Protein backbone atom coordinates (compact mmCIF):
# COMPACT_ATOMS: atom_id res chain seq x y z
CA UNK A 1 0.00 0.00 0.00
CA UNK A 2 1.37 3.41 -0.98
CA UNK A 3 1.25 6.16 1.64
CA UNK A 4 1.25 9.93 1.29
CA UNK A 5 1.49 12.56 3.98
CA UNK A 6 -0.13 15.76 2.80
CA UNK A 7 -0.54 19.36 3.91
CA UNK A 8 -3.54 21.34 2.65
CA UNK A 9 -3.19 25.10 2.10
CA UNK A 10 -6.48 26.98 2.18
CA UNK A 11 -9.60 26.02 4.10
CA UNK A 12 -12.43 27.06 1.80
CA UNK A 13 -14.86 25.23 -0.45
CA UNK A 14 -12.52 22.82 -2.18
CA UNK A 15 -10.23 22.21 0.80
CA UNK A 16 -13.09 21.28 3.13
CA UNK A 17 -14.65 19.20 0.33
CA UNK A 18 -11.34 17.37 -0.04
CA UNK A 19 -11.11 16.83 3.72
CA UNK A 20 -14.59 15.31 3.84
CA UNK A 21 -14.13 13.22 0.69
CA UNK A 22 -10.89 11.77 2.05
CA UNK A 23 -12.90 10.67 5.09
CA UNK A 24 -15.99 9.35 3.31
CA UNK A 25 -14.16 7.65 0.42
CA UNK A 26 -11.22 6.45 2.51
CA UNK A 27 -11.84 2.74 1.83
CA UNK A 28 -12.42 3.31 -1.90
CA UNK A 29 -9.14 5.22 -2.23
CA UNK A 30 -7.31 2.47 -0.32
CA UNK A 31 -8.85 -0.35 -2.33
CA UNK A 32 -8.88 1.09 -5.82
CA UNK A 33 -6.11 3.67 -5.57
CA UNK A 34 -3.86 1.48 -3.40
CA UNK A 35 -3.19 4.60 -1.37
CA UNK A 36 -3.45 5.72 2.22
CA UNK A 37 -3.55 9.51 2.50
CA UNK A 38 -2.77 11.13 5.84
CA UNK A 39 -3.57 14.81 6.34
CA UNK A 40 -0.75 16.07 8.56
CA UNK A 41 -1.43 19.80 8.55
CA UNK A 42 -3.90 22.37 7.26
CA UNK A 43 -2.98 25.96 6.49
CA UNK A 44 -6.07 27.96 7.43
CA UNK A 45 -5.86 31.62 8.30
CA UNK A 46 -9.21 31.26 10.04
CA UNK A 47 -11.61 28.50 11.08
CA UNK A 48 -14.32 27.42 8.68
CA UNK A 49 -17.64 26.81 10.45
CA UNK A 50 -18.55 24.35 7.65
CA UNK A 51 -15.90 21.82 8.65
CA UNK A 52 -14.23 20.59 11.83
CA UNK A 53 -10.65 19.49 11.09
CA UNK A 54 -10.56 17.28 14.21
CA UNK A 55 -7.05 16.65 15.52
CA UNK A 56 -5.19 17.81 12.42
CA UNK A 57 -2.55 20.48 13.14
CA UNK A 58 -3.58 23.94 11.95
CA UNK A 59 -1.09 26.56 10.78
CA UNK A 60 -2.42 30.11 10.56
CA UNK A 61 0.49 31.02 8.27
CA UNK A 62 -0.02 28.86 5.17
CA UNK A 63 3.70 29.03 4.28
CA UNK A 64 4.51 27.13 7.50
CA UNK A 65 2.68 24.08 6.10
CA UNK A 66 5.75 23.44 3.94
CA UNK A 67 7.98 23.04 7.01
CA UNK A 68 6.08 19.94 8.17
CA UNK A 69 7.16 16.39 7.42
CA UNK A 70 4.91 15.96 4.38
CA UNK A 71 5.29 14.60 0.84
CA UNK A 72 2.77 16.86 -0.87
CA UNK A 73 1.51 20.42 -0.53
CA UNK A 74 -2.06 20.72 -1.81
CA UNK A 75 -2.55 24.35 -2.85
CA UNK A 76 -6.21 25.35 -2.59
CA UNK A 77 -6.01 29.07 -1.86
CA UNK A 78 -6.68 30.30 -5.41
CA UNK A 79 -5.41 33.60 -6.85
CA UNK A 80 -2.10 34.18 -8.54
CA UNK A 81 0.68 35.94 -6.63
CA UNK A 82 0.58 34.32 -3.18
CA UNK A 83 -0.22 30.95 -4.78
CA UNK A 84 2.84 31.28 -7.04
CA UNK A 85 5.08 32.12 -4.06
CA UNK A 86 3.66 29.22 -2.07
CA UNK A 87 4.09 26.70 -4.89
CA UNK A 88 7.63 27.91 -5.64
CA UNK A 89 8.60 27.62 -1.98
CA UNK A 90 7.11 24.11 -1.76
CA UNK A 91 8.82 22.91 -4.95
CA UNK A 92 12.15 24.36 -3.85
CA UNK A 93 11.71 22.51 -0.55
CA UNK A 94 11.38 19.37 -2.73
CA UNK A 95 7.72 18.79 -1.91
CA UNK A 96 5.36 17.68 -4.65
CA UNK A 97 2.50 20.11 -5.27
CA UNK A 98 -1.09 19.40 -6.29
CA UNK A 99 -3.19 22.42 -7.20
CA UNK A 100 -6.70 23.15 -8.46
CA UNK A 101 -5.69 26.68 -9.39
CA UNK A 102 -6.06 27.41 -13.13
CA UNK A 103 -5.09 31.08 -12.73
CA UNK A 104 -1.65 30.32 -11.32
CA UNK A 105 -0.97 27.53 -13.85
CA UNK A 106 -2.11 29.75 -16.75
CA UNK A 107 -0.03 32.73 -15.63
CA UNK A 108 3.08 30.99 -14.29
CA UNK A 109 2.92 27.39 -15.54
CA UNK A 110 6.18 27.37 -17.49
CA UNK A 111 8.15 28.82 -14.60
CA UNK A 112 6.58 26.46 -12.05
CA UNK A 113 7.12 23.32 -14.17
CA UNK A 114 10.76 24.31 -14.69
CA UNK A 115 11.28 24.65 -10.95
CA UNK A 116 9.50 21.33 -10.32
CA UNK A 117 11.71 19.58 -12.88
CA UNK A 118 14.85 21.17 -11.44
CA UNK A 119 13.94 19.89 -7.97
CA UNK A 120 12.89 16.42 -9.15
CA UNK A 121 9.33 16.82 -7.85
CA UNK A 122 5.93 16.92 -9.55
CA UNK A 123 3.39 19.68 -9.98
CA UNK A 124 -0.03 18.21 -10.81
CA UNK A 125 -3.17 20.16 -11.66
CA UNK A 126 -5.93 17.84 -12.91
CA UNK A 127 -8.70 19.77 -11.18
CA UNK A 128 -7.59 23.14 -12.57
CA UNK A 129 -9.53 22.38 -15.78
CA UNK A 130 -13.12 21.08 -15.46
CA UNK A 131 -12.61 20.15 -11.78
CA UNK A 132 -12.42 16.34 -11.55
CA UNK A 133 -13.64 15.63 -15.07
CA UNK A 134 -10.53 13.90 -16.38
CA UNK A 135 -8.89 15.86 -19.16
CA UNK A 136 -5.32 16.71 -18.08
CA UNK A 137 -4.18 13.12 -17.60
CA UNK A 138 -6.20 12.10 -20.64
CA UNK A 139 -4.15 14.46 -22.80
CA UNK A 140 -0.90 13.79 -20.96
CA UNK A 141 -1.02 10.04 -20.77
CA UNK A 142 -3.89 8.21 -22.45
CA UNK A 143 -3.53 10.20 -25.66
CA UNK A 144 0.25 10.36 -25.56
CA UNK A 145 0.48 8.26 -28.75
CA UNK A 146 -2.07 10.32 -30.67
CA UNK A 147 -1.60 13.48 -32.63
CA UNK A 148 -4.19 15.97 -31.42
CA UNK A 149 -5.51 18.35 -34.05
CA UNK A 150 -8.19 20.27 -32.14
CA UNK A 151 -9.65 20.69 -28.65
CA UNK A 152 -12.91 22.55 -28.34
CA UNK A 153 -15.57 22.75 -25.71
CA UNK A 154 -17.55 24.50 -23.06
CA UNK A 155 -15.07 24.96 -20.26
CA UNK A 156 -17.06 27.33 -18.09
CA UNK A 157 -20.11 25.88 -16.34
CA UNK A 158 -21.62 29.28 -15.53
CA UNK A 159 -21.61 30.37 -19.18
CA UNK A 160 -23.11 27.08 -20.27
CA UNK A 161 -25.80 27.36 -17.60
CA UNK A 162 -26.65 30.92 -18.67
CA UNK A 163 -26.79 30.06 -22.37
CA UNK A 164 -28.86 26.91 -21.73
CA UNK A 165 -31.45 29.01 -19.87
CA UNK A 166 -31.45 31.67 -22.57
CA UNK A 167 -32.05 28.91 -25.11
CA UNK A 168 -35.25 28.18 -23.15
CA UNK A 169 -36.30 31.83 -23.44
CA UNK A 170 -34.84 33.54 -20.37
CA UNK A 171 -33.15 36.95 -20.60
CA UNK A 172 -29.44 37.26 -19.72
CA UNK A 173 -29.72 39.26 -16.45
CA UNK A 174 -32.30 37.06 -14.65
CA UNK A 175 -30.46 33.88 -15.58
CA UNK A 176 -27.17 35.34 -14.30
CA UNK A 177 -28.96 36.20 -11.04
CA UNK A 178 -30.33 32.65 -10.86
CA UNK A 179 -26.82 31.26 -11.43
CA UNK A 180 -25.60 33.39 -8.51
CA UNK A 181 -28.47 32.24 -6.27
CA UNK A 182 -27.68 28.60 -7.06
CA UNK A 183 -23.98 29.18 -6.31
CA UNK A 184 -22.87 28.53 -9.93
CA UNK A 185 -21.65 32.10 -10.41
CA UNK A 186 -19.51 34.20 -8.07
CA UNK A 187 -20.91 37.45 -6.60
CA UNK A 188 -18.54 39.12 -9.09
CA UNK A 189 -19.20 36.97 -12.17
CA UNK A 190 -16.92 38.84 -14.57
CA UNK A 191 -14.32 36.05 -14.87
CA UNK A 192 -17.03 33.65 -16.03
CA UNK A 193 -19.21 35.83 -18.22
CA UNK A 194 -16.34 37.70 -19.89
CA UNK A 195 -14.69 34.43 -20.95
CA UNK A 196 -11.53 34.72 -18.83
CA UNK A 197 -12.08 31.48 -16.91
CA UNK A 198 -12.63 29.45 -20.10
CA UNK A 199 -9.59 31.18 -21.64
CA UNK A 200 -7.38 30.13 -18.72
CA UNK A 201 -8.50 26.53 -19.13
CA UNK A 202 -8.00 26.33 -22.89
CA UNK A 203 -4.60 27.98 -22.47
CA UNK A 204 -3.63 25.14 -20.11
CA UNK A 205 -4.99 22.44 -22.46
CA UNK A 206 -3.22 24.03 -25.42
CA UNK A 207 0.09 23.94 -23.58
CA UNK A 208 -0.40 20.22 -22.99
CA UNK A 209 -1.57 19.30 -26.47
CA UNK A 210 0.45 21.70 -28.59
CA UNK A 211 3.25 23.06 -26.41
CA UNK A 212 2.08 26.68 -26.31
CA UNK A 213 3.63 28.68 -23.52
CA UNK A 214 2.13 29.44 -20.10
CA UNK A 215 1.20 32.20 -20.04
CA UNK A 216 0.33 32.19 -23.73
CA UNK A 217 0.67 35.39 -25.73
CA UNK A 218 -2.52 37.47 -25.97
CA UNK A 219 -5.35 35.67 -27.69
CA UNK A 220 -8.95 36.48 -28.53
CA UNK A 221 -11.38 36.25 -25.61
CA UNK A 222 -15.05 37.21 -25.64
CA UNK A 223 -17.74 36.29 -23.11
CA UNK A 224 -21.45 35.53 -23.24
CA UNK A 225 -22.64 38.93 -22.05
CA UNK A 226 -23.60 40.32 -25.46
CA UNK A 227 -25.88 37.48 -26.52
CA UNK A 228 -29.64 38.02 -26.65
CA UNK A 229 -32.25 35.32 -26.13
CA UNK A 230 -33.71 36.04 -29.60
CA UNK A 231 -30.41 34.97 -31.15
CA UNK A 232 -31.27 31.43 -30.07
CA UNK A 233 -34.64 31.63 -31.81
CA UNK A 234 -33.08 32.76 -35.10
CA UNK A 235 -30.16 30.34 -34.77
CA UNK A 236 -32.55 27.43 -34.16
CA UNK A 237 -34.50 28.27 -37.31
CA UNK A 238 -31.29 27.66 -39.25
CA UNK A 239 -30.29 24.47 -37.41
CA UNK A 240 -27.85 26.02 -34.93
CA UNK A 241 -27.59 26.82 -31.25
CA UNK A 242 -25.14 29.06 -29.39
CA UNK A 243 -22.37 27.81 -27.10
CA UNK A 244 -19.42 29.49 -25.47
CA UNK A 245 -16.51 27.59 -27.00
CA UNK A 246 -12.88 27.60 -26.01
CA UNK A 247 -10.75 26.33 -28.87
CA UNK A 248 -7.16 25.26 -29.41
CA UNK A 249 -6.35 24.01 -32.87
CA UNK A 250 -3.13 22.93 -34.49
CA UNK A 251 -2.33 24.97 -37.61
CA UNK A 252 0.59 24.37 -39.94
CA UNK A 253 3.26 26.11 -37.88
CA UNK A 254 1.16 27.69 -35.16
CA UNK A 255 -1.83 27.33 -32.86
CA UNK A 256 -5.28 28.82 -33.24
CA UNK A 257 -6.26 29.70 -29.66
CA UNK A 258 -9.45 31.57 -28.74
CA UNK A 259 -12.54 31.62 -26.49
CA UNK A 260 -15.81 33.18 -27.66
CA UNK A 261 -19.49 32.43 -28.35
CA UNK A 262 -20.06 30.29 -31.45
CA UNK A 263 -22.97 28.95 -33.44
CA UNK A 264 -22.78 25.15 -33.48
CA UNK A 265 -25.02 22.68 -35.31
CA UNK A 266 -28.05 21.65 -33.25
CA UNK A 267 -27.32 17.96 -33.80
CA UNK A 268 -23.69 18.20 -32.66
CA UNK A 269 -22.42 16.62 -29.45
CA UNK A 270 -21.55 19.93 -27.80
CA UNK A 271 -24.91 21.51 -28.66
CA UNK A 272 -26.65 18.94 -26.52
CA UNK A 273 -24.65 19.40 -23.32
CA UNK A 274 -26.82 21.75 -21.28
CA UNK A 275 -26.66 23.33 -17.86
CA UNK A 276 -23.54 23.68 -15.72
CA UNK A 277 -21.84 20.72 -17.34
CA UNK A 278 -18.52 21.09 -19.06
CA UNK A 279 -17.95 19.25 -22.32
CA UNK A 280 -14.84 18.81 -24.42
CA UNK A 281 -14.29 17.40 -27.87
CA UNK A 282 -10.77 16.20 -28.71
CA UNK A 283 -9.90 15.43 -32.33
CA UNK A 284 -7.10 12.89 -32.69
CA UNK A 285 -5.51 10.93 -35.51
CA UNK A 286 -5.59 7.49 -33.89
CA UNK A 287 -8.89 7.55 -32.00
CA UNK A 288 -10.95 9.94 -34.06
CA UNK A 289 -13.06 12.35 -32.02
CA UNK A 290 -13.27 11.81 -28.28
CA UNK A 291 -15.87 13.35 -25.98
CA UNK A 292 -15.47 14.10 -22.32
CA UNK A 293 -18.23 15.65 -20.22
CA UNK A 294 -18.86 16.12 -16.55
CA UNK A 295 -19.22 18.47 -13.68
CA UNK A 296 -16.80 21.39 -14.02
CA UNK A 297 -17.10 22.73 -10.50
CA UNK A 298 -18.14 21.87 -6.97
CA UNK A 299 -16.47 20.54 -3.86
CA UNK A 300 -16.74 16.83 -4.60
CA UNK A 301 -15.91 17.10 -8.30
CA UNK A 302 -12.80 19.16 -7.54
CA UNK A 303 -11.78 16.89 -4.65
CA UNK A 304 -12.03 13.97 -7.07
CA UNK A 305 -9.46 15.59 -9.39
CA UNK A 306 -7.13 16.41 -6.48
CA UNK A 307 -7.32 12.82 -5.19
CA UNK A 308 -6.64 11.42 -8.66
CA UNK A 309 -3.44 13.52 -8.70
CA UNK A 310 -2.47 12.16 -5.28
CA UNK A 311 -3.01 8.58 -6.47
CA UNK A 312 -0.94 9.31 -9.58
CA UNK A 313 1.80 10.83 -7.46
CA UNK A 314 1.94 7.87 -5.13
CA UNK A 315 2.83 5.55 -7.99
CA UNK A 316 6.52 6.33 -8.10
CA UNK A 317 6.99 4.26 -11.26
CA UNK A 318 5.12 6.80 -13.36
CA UNK A 319 7.58 9.15 -14.96
CA UNK A 320 6.78 12.80 -14.82
CA UNK A 321 5.58 14.19 -18.11
CA UNK A 322 7.80 17.11 -18.90
CA UNK A 323 5.75 20.20 -19.47
CA UNK A 324 8.68 22.33 -20.60
CA UNK A 325 7.15 23.95 -23.65
CA UNK A 326 8.55 24.62 -27.07
CA UNK A 327 6.67 27.92 -27.15
CA UNK A 328 4.73 27.36 -30.35
CA UNK A 329 3.52 30.58 -31.91
CA UNK A 330 -0.14 31.55 -31.81
CA UNK A 331 -1.86 32.15 -35.15
CA UNK A 332 -2.93 35.76 -35.53
CA UNK A 333 -6.68 35.86 -34.83
CA UNK A 334 -7.34 38.58 -37.41
CA UNK A 335 -6.02 36.30 -40.17
CA UNK A 336 -8.60 33.61 -39.44
CA UNK A 337 -11.67 33.20 -41.67
CA UNK A 338 -15.10 32.81 -40.11
CA UNK A 339 -18.63 32.37 -41.29
CA UNK A 340 -20.80 34.77 -39.31
CA UNK A 341 -24.36 35.05 -38.01
CA UNK A 342 -25.51 38.69 -38.15
CA UNK A 343 -28.57 40.18 -36.48
CA UNK A 344 -29.21 43.58 -38.05
CA UNK A 345 -32.10 45.66 -36.76
CA UNK A 346 -33.39 48.22 -39.28
CA UNK A 347 -36.00 50.96 -39.04
CA UNK A 348 -36.77 51.36 -42.72
CA UNK A 349 -36.63 48.49 -45.19
CA UNK A 350 -36.62 50.52 -48.39
CA UNK A 351 -33.22 50.21 -50.11
CA UNK A 352 -31.54 48.99 -46.95
CA UNK A 353 -31.24 45.36 -48.09
CA UNK A 354 -29.37 46.51 -51.20
CA UNK A 355 -27.10 48.78 -49.14
CA UNK A 356 -26.37 46.00 -46.64
CA UNK A 357 -25.65 43.50 -49.41
CA UNK A 358 -23.22 45.83 -51.13
CA UNK A 359 -21.32 46.50 -47.86
CA UNK A 360 -20.84 42.74 -47.43
CA UNK A 361 -19.84 42.40 -51.08
CA UNK A 362 -17.29 45.22 -50.78
CA UNK A 363 -15.61 43.35 -47.96
CA UNK A 364 -15.52 40.10 -49.94
CA UNK A 365 -18.06 38.54 -47.56
CA UNK A 366 -20.55 36.46 -49.54
CA UNK A 367 -24.06 36.06 -48.14
CA UNK A 368 -25.15 32.45 -47.70
CA UNK A 369 -28.65 33.37 -46.53
CA UNK A 370 -30.62 36.49 -45.68
CA UNK A 371 -34.07 36.63 -44.13
CA UNK A 372 -36.36 39.31 -42.82
CA UNK A 373 -38.02 38.42 -39.50
CA UNK A 374 -41.29 39.46 -37.90
CA UNK A 375 -41.44 43.17 -36.93
CA UNK A 376 -40.50 44.01 -33.36
CA UNK A 377 -42.95 45.98 -31.19
CA UNK A 378 -41.54 49.35 -32.16
CA UNK A 379 -41.70 48.61 -35.90
CA UNK A 380 -38.03 47.75 -36.13
CA UNK A 381 -37.32 44.85 -38.46
CA UNK A 382 -34.70 42.18 -37.70
CA UNK A 383 -32.69 40.89 -40.64
CA UNK A 384 -30.71 37.70 -40.16
CA UNK A 385 -27.72 37.03 -42.35
CA UNK A 386 -25.43 34.03 -42.52
CA UNK A 387 -22.27 34.94 -44.37
CA UNK A 388 -19.75 32.88 -46.25
CA UNK A 389 -16.36 32.77 -44.55
CA UNK A 390 -14.44 36.06 -44.59
CA UNK A 391 -11.32 37.41 -42.89
CA UNK A 392 -11.64 38.45 -39.28
CA UNK A 393 -9.54 41.54 -40.06
CA UNK A 394 -12.42 42.84 -42.24
CA UNK A 395 -15.05 42.34 -39.56
CA UNK A 396 -14.83 45.58 -37.59
CA UNK A 397 -14.85 47.83 -40.66
CA UNK A 398 -17.78 45.89 -42.07
CA UNK A 399 -19.75 46.45 -38.86
CA UNK A 400 -18.80 50.15 -38.78
CA UNK A 401 -19.99 50.54 -42.39
CA UNK A 402 -23.29 48.86 -41.57
CA UNK A 403 -23.81 51.10 -38.55
CA UNK A 404 -23.18 54.14 -40.76
CA UNK A 405 -26.42 53.35 -42.61
CA UNK A 406 -29.17 55.64 -41.27
CA UNK A 407 -31.75 52.89 -41.01
CA UNK A 408 -29.52 50.41 -39.17
CA UNK A 409 -30.35 50.58 -35.49
CA UNK A 410 -28.43 47.70 -33.92
CA UNK A 411 -26.10 44.85 -34.86
CA UNK A 412 -25.15 41.65 -33.08
CA UNK A 413 -22.95 38.97 -34.54
CA UNK A 414 -21.65 35.53 -33.61
CA UNK A 415 -19.02 33.43 -35.33
CA UNK A 416 -19.96 30.00 -36.66
CA UNK A 417 -17.66 27.15 -35.69
CA UNK A 418 -17.19 24.65 -38.51
CA UNK A 419 -17.85 21.04 -37.46
Ligand SMILES: NC(=O)c1ccc[n+]([C@@H]2O[C@H](COP(=O)([O-])OP(=O)(O)OC[C@H]3O[C@@H](n4cnc5c(N)ncnc54)[C@H](OP(=O)(O)O)[C@@H]3O)[C@@H](O)[C@H]2O)c1
Nearest residue numbers: 010011012013014015076077078082100101131297298302
Ligand atom coordinates in the same frame (compact mmCIF):
# COMPACT_ATOMS: atom_id res chain seq x y z
N1 LIG B 1 -14.94 25.85 -6.17
C1 LIG B 1 -14.85 25.10 -7.26
O1 LIG B 1 -15.85 24.51 -7.69
C2 LIG B 1 -13.54 24.95 -7.96
C3 LIG B 1 -13.45 24.12 -9.09
C4 LIG B 1 -12.22 23.93 -9.72
C5 LIG B 1 -11.11 24.59 -9.22
N2 LIG B 1 -11.23 25.41 -8.14
C6 LIG B 1 -10.05 26.09 -7.66
O2 LIG B 1 -9.77 25.68 -6.34
C7 LIG B 1 -9.14 26.73 -5.63
C8 LIG B 1 -9.89 26.99 -4.31
O3 LIG B 1 -11.21 27.37 -4.63
P1 LIG B 1 -12.33 27.48 -3.49
O4 LIG B 1 -13.62 27.48 -4.19
O5 LIG B 1 -12.08 26.47 -2.42
O6 LIG B 1 -12.05 28.95 -2.92
P2 LIG B 1 -12.49 29.53 -1.51
O7 LIG B 1 -13.70 28.86 -1.01
O8 LIG B 1 -12.49 31.01 -1.66
O9 LIG B 1 -11.29 29.11 -0.54
C9 LIG B 1 -10.02 29.69 -0.58
C10 LIG B 1 -9.33 29.43 0.74
O10 LIG B 1 -7.99 29.90 0.66
C11 LIG B 1 -7.77 30.86 1.69
N3 LIG B 1 -6.85 31.88 1.22
C12 LIG B 1 -6.98 32.64 0.10
N4 LIG B 1 -5.94 33.46 -0.02
C13 LIG B 1 -5.13 33.23 1.05
C14 LIG B 1 -3.91 33.76 1.48
N5 LIG B 1 -3.29 34.72 0.81
N6 LIG B 1 -3.38 33.28 2.62
C15 LIG B 1 -4.01 32.31 3.33
N7 LIG B 1 -5.18 31.74 2.96
C16 LIG B 1 -5.73 32.21 1.83
C17 LIG B 1 -9.13 31.44 2.01
O11 LIG B 1 -9.12 31.99 3.29
P3 LIG B 1 -10.23 33.07 3.74
O12 LIG B 1 -11.49 32.29 3.88
O13 LIG B 1 -9.70 33.59 5.01
O14 LIG B 1 -10.29 34.09 2.64
C18 LIG B 1 -9.98 30.17 1.91
O15 LIG B 1 -9.83 29.37 3.07
C19 LIG B 1 -9.13 27.94 -6.59
O16 LIG B 1 -7.89 27.99 -7.24
C20 LIG B 1 -10.22 27.60 -7.58
O17 LIG B 1 -10.02 28.18 -8.86
C21 LIG B 1 -12.41 25.60 -7.50
